[in-house]
Amino acid sequence: MSEFKSGSLTATNIHLAFGSNKVLRGIDLHVPQGTTASVIGPSGSGKSTLLRVMNRLIEPDQGDILLDGRSVLADNPDELRRRIGMVFQQFNLFPHKTVVQNVSLALSKIRKMPKDQAHSKAMEQLELVGLKSKADARPGNLSGGQQQRVAIARALAMEPEVMFFDEATSALDPELVKGVLALMTDLSKGGMTMVVVTHEMGFSRNVSDTVTFMDGGVVVETGPPAELFTEPKTDRLKGFLSDVL
Numbered sequence: 001m002s003e004f005k006s007g008s009l010t011a012t013n014i015h016l017a018f019g020s021n022k023v024l025r026g027i028d029l030h031v032p033q034g035t036t037a038s039v040i041g042p043s044g045s046g047k048s049t050l051l052r053v054m055n056r057l058i059e060p061d062q063g064d065i066l067l068d069g070r071s072v073l074a075d076n077p078d079e080l081r082r083r084i085g086m087v088f089q090q091f092n093l094f095p096h097k098t099v100v101q102n103v104s105l106a107l108s109k110i111r112k113m114p115k116d117q118a119h120s121k122a123m124e125q126l127e128l129v130g131l132k133s134k135a136d137a138r139p140g141n142l143s144g145g146q147q148q149r150v151a152i153a154r155a156l157a158m159e160p161e162v163m164f165f166d167e168a169t170s171a172l173d174p175e176l177v178k179g180v181l182a183l184m185t186d187l188s189k190g191g192m193t194m195v196v197v198t199h200e201m202g203f204s205r206n207v208s209d210t211v212t213f214m215d216g217g218v219v220v221e222t223g224p225p226a227e228l229f230t231e232p233k234t235d236r237l238k239g240f241l242s243d244v245l
């Protein structure tokens with residue numbers, strides 16, 4: 001998997017409040033092209049909100065977001081969301097469409113690709129995630145792990161420059177987590193630029209290039225996994241790791 005279009009992603013001094021709840025308080029995150037950044041931290045620390053701000057599902061109160069060094073805040077948010085693929089905890093597949101239709105729909109509707117072309121592109125993506133044989137099934141007849149792989153195929157079909165994963169394995173039964181993490185690992189090794197919010201410390205430690213530990217809406221520590229996991233500098237990270245490892 002080395003054919004990805006890929007860009008660098010930078011967020012600088014991001015602030016966001018929901019009413020009086022200051023959820024993001026000056027976040028900086030730099031994800032060089034072709035690398036994987038994992039974002040870890042306790043529940044409520046602002047990780048999911050940060051992803052949503054970076055693809056402009058939510059507008060920041062302050063700060064900038066740059067793709068390939070250029071600010072995207074003035075662009076049409078729909079255009080940005082085409083450049084950043086997102087995979088959520090819930091797969092949000094259309095239950096009454098087939099698997100291949102779920103993948104091809106956005107290609108024909110948003111990319112305006114002719115239907116037969118969208119279908120072959122969708123089949124290619126399903127092959128990539130190991131689910132070509134399920135093309136004509138309904139999502140409800142697939143396991144949760146397979147459904148999540150369809151959601152990943154759907155995002156990849158749009159040829160994003162960056163992929164966001166927001167707790168992509170949290171809703172899965174433990175035995176299904178492995179397959180999805182293996183696919184994410186393949187994407188990472190294949191050179192996709194990725195931001196992965198995760199509770200999977202094994203992925204964060206063994207696959208990501210950098211780890212960012214958030215707590216209370218700020219970045220407490222960031223660096224290579226070997227550093228953060230073996231020599232945490234702050235009591236907050238030490239405490240978090242002793243709880244989760």
Ligand SMILES: Nc1ncnc2c1ncn2[C@@H]1O[C@H](COP(=O)(O)OP(=O)(O)OP(=O)(O)O)[C@@H](O)[C@H]1O
Pocket residue numbers: 018021023041042043044045046047048049050
């Ligand atoms: N749409 C919203 N409106 C109001 N408050 C929100 C909204 N979304 C998130 N919040 C609040 O923002 C804070 C951070 O939430 P967020 O989901 O970003 O945390 P998280 O680190 O991803 O947590 P988790 O690991 O549990 O998913 C929480 O206090 C949450 O209640």
